[in-house]
Amino acid sequence: MLRAFAVGCSALAVVVAVARPGAAPLSAGDDHMLRSLDALVSAYPDQLAGHDGQVLRWRDGTVMSLGDVAARPFAEMLRQASIIDQLRIPYPHGALPRPPARDADPGRFRNTTFFRKMYGDCAQNEVSGRLASIVWLPKSWGKRLQVTAVNGVDARLRAVSAEIDALPEAIRRAAYPSAGTYNCRAVADTGAPSTHGYGIAIDLNTAVADYWFWQRHASDLAYRNRVPREIVAIFEKHGFIWGGKWYHFDTMHFEYRPELLADDN
Secondary structure, X not given: OOOOOOOOOOOOOOEEEOOOOOOOOOOOOOHHHHHHHHHHHHHOOOOEEEEOOOEEEEOOOOEEEOOOOOOOOHHHHHHOOOHHHHOOOOOOOOOOOOOOOOOOOOOOOOOHHHHHHHXXXXXXXXXXXXXXXXXXXXXXXXXXXXXXXXXXHHHHXXXXXXXXXXXXXXXXXXXXXXXXXOOOOEOOOOOOEOHHHHOOXXXXXXXXXXXXXXXXXXXXXXXXXXXXXXXXXXXXXXXXXXXXXXXXXXXXXXXXXXXXXXXXX
């Protein structure tokens, strides 16, 4: 085994995802991916038990295949991501020195089985009962939004709200009115479940938003961003990645993905 499991698993463990035939497992030479998988387990200690480079084990005994270490076409990974695919592109820390490279979309590959196991399937009414109400920017806007309480996402977003509310008005104005949090819907370009349907995402003020899909007929996307770096830094501090660090940019969008913000990724 490449990594020891944090806890033992039951003999009645349920396999909810299997490897594709011929899938290549990770080896000791895949240092970055192994560290990324360790970060994934560490980011969700209440739910994840460990991994061995081939499977991910949950604390309830569920076992999931990590998938194939070999990369596949971008469009295929975008629509049918494995757990390894989720971690394949490193998320850049700090300010962007330049626009993201073509198809560098850290965090846009999402394994649906993983996220539904973690947060529930909104289409089956499994998410609504786990939602909590928060007041977004009580000093500036003061309206309620719904986000999941799983993994303490609600508490983390309250902390984000308090810090943004303390910024100068010229900066925090980009954060309200919010364009929404929980919404059981699909991603516009792929049809895959949106992270809004898990209750882990928030969209900010559309008046300062830039979105690649509005340029979708262009052969090369012209990167744009008007969201202040101070707001981005606060979100990242509390475990939320930013869609402005994607080639397919969505600058109003933040989602809770702390595993991608680990210091050694």
